[in-house]
Amino acid sequence: MAIIYHVTTRHEWEEARNKGYYEAPSLDLEGFIHCSEEEQVRGVLQRYFKGQHDLLKLVIDTDRLEHRLQYDLAPSINEAFPHVYGPINLDAVLGVEEI
Numbered sequence: 001m002a003i004i005y006h007v008t009t010r011h012e013w014e015e016a017r018n019k020g021y022y023e024a025p026s027l028d029l030e031g032f033i034h035c036s037e038e039e040q041v042r043g044v045l046q047r048y049f050k051g052q053h054d055l056l057k058l059v060i061d062t063d064r065l066e067h068r069l070q071y072d073l074a075p076s077i078n079e080a081f082p083h084v085y086g087p088i089n090l091d092a093v094l095g096v097e098e099i
Helices: 010-019 023-030 040-049
Strands: 001-011 055-061 067-076 079-084 093-098
Touching: 001 010, 001 040, 010 055
Parallel strands: none
Antiparallel strands: 001 055, 055 093, 067 079
């Protein structure tokens, strides 16, 4: 079982629980949901969520994902990140941690 992480807001997570699946705004804009390996989360928080509050970290089991998982290079930092190409089914989310 491989684990990846996704940072989101409490509001977006509550919406996902009501809908039965999770969709980040990036899915419509870019075609995938940005995720991270454990060691990448800190950098993601510093680059994209600085000063934000009420954040959550989704713990995702990649074996349970119903949509394609692919690692893509982020050229700005020359590092590959996991991306989910579709909504994240809630049964793939093993846990939700406050940040």
